[in-house]
Amino acid sequence: MDWDKLRVFHAVAEAGSFTHAGEVLNLSQSAVSRQISALEESLNLPLFHRHARGLILTEQGELLYKTAREIFSKLAMTEALLTESRERPQGPLKVTTTVAFGSLWLTPRIKDFLDLYPDIALTMVLYDGELDLAMREADVAIRMMPPRQPDLIQRHLLTMNYNVYASPEYLKKHGVPTTPEDLDNHHIIVYGDDARVSPPVSNVNWLLEAGAQPARPRHPVLEVNNIYGIYRAVKSGLGIAAMPDYLSTEADALVNILPELKGPKVDVYFVYPEELRHSKRITVFRDFLLHKIQESL
Template structure:
């Protein structure tokens, strides 16, 4: 099978248009069309349905497109390894983590990484869905549990606990609870237990709800919970890594907290020697060590 024709087919299938594919490949529309017809003739099948608004893959076209997508991913991985064999750290690094950790802990610290490697481009993908690293949906992940996928290198970074926090202004107006039963007279701000989140946080919320909480605000991520707490709406269930960056928060019912939530960094085995991965891994590890030290100092104080 002609590799050049497969490259043109992949561009057309991705763009859904001969014209757009031609612009990407720097070829005329007629040249692209000829190559597609030649590929269809060599395979003895039709790969596209032609419509006025563009091209749609046939069933056979879908099968071939799945194959060319897999080829493209392997070529990208090979290109990354070849580039990273040099001394420089540059190019794109796709990082996935949860909305809360990425927004509230990781993103504010990335300036130090960019200062060190100004030619590095990070694509930060924040979502609760677990992306498939072996299929290269992302290059590296930070997850709130140990990854279960095979062929991953993983490193435990730290542990997180969910605790209760409020602002001094809220506590001055509503009073400070002394016992867990007192939570019934306060507004609880938390994630809905049905929302994607770590199970330890959901269990802590479920425990609090057994104490007749009459007023509550639920948000589907911890960033929203934090914003509500900072604006004096109530007592929030939040991860403890926030305390350094938001020192105005006051811990409420300090004897109450969730079980430990492990935080892992993971990346595919095939990227073991990637300099971009190594640079990001070492940077995050350094930041975690500094974070732990400051937390110990804060607790001691």
């Protein structure tokens, strides 16, 4: 297969149209169309269904796209490793983690990392789902559960506990609960059900059950499918919520109440593909995280 045509095919499949692929490749729409037609003729197969709203891959096109995507992903990873300096870590590094951990714990510490390694071009993707590291959607992930993808290296970073928090304004207005049973008379904010994103722990809404009577089930004042959203709601004075204990050092405006009431533990992992095992950018970022975690304990 002609490499240039395969490159154009990959761009068209990613973009969904000749016009958008041409913008990415800096080619005219007609030049892109000719390359795809020539590739289809050489294979004697249609690769796209063409219609007014765009392009849809045929069954054969899907098969070729899957292979092309793997090839270009591997090439991108190889290029990054080849261009990395032997003397000083440099080049792009894309890191993904959850919205809450990234916003409240990681982002405030990134300046220190970039001061140490100014030649690393860091990108952060804050997302509560899982990006595909094998397909280079990110280089490194900080995850609240062990990786499910094969061929990924994992390093345990820390174990987090869930504690109970409220704002001073809320406690001034509604009083301070002194026992789990007192939560019956308070506004509880919980993690909302969203099938697209896995909750951080299996029993994430344990606060609704702590000290509750079966005959008097608690009902939340608000459900949010994101720990950062829960944090913002608690900070506003809306109610009480269970959140990871890294918030205790980052969210100084909140009060840790019912300290004897502990929720589930969450193990946090540093995860990256096997192909990046020898990347200096990965190594220095991992060591930086471990140092910062030790500082915050």
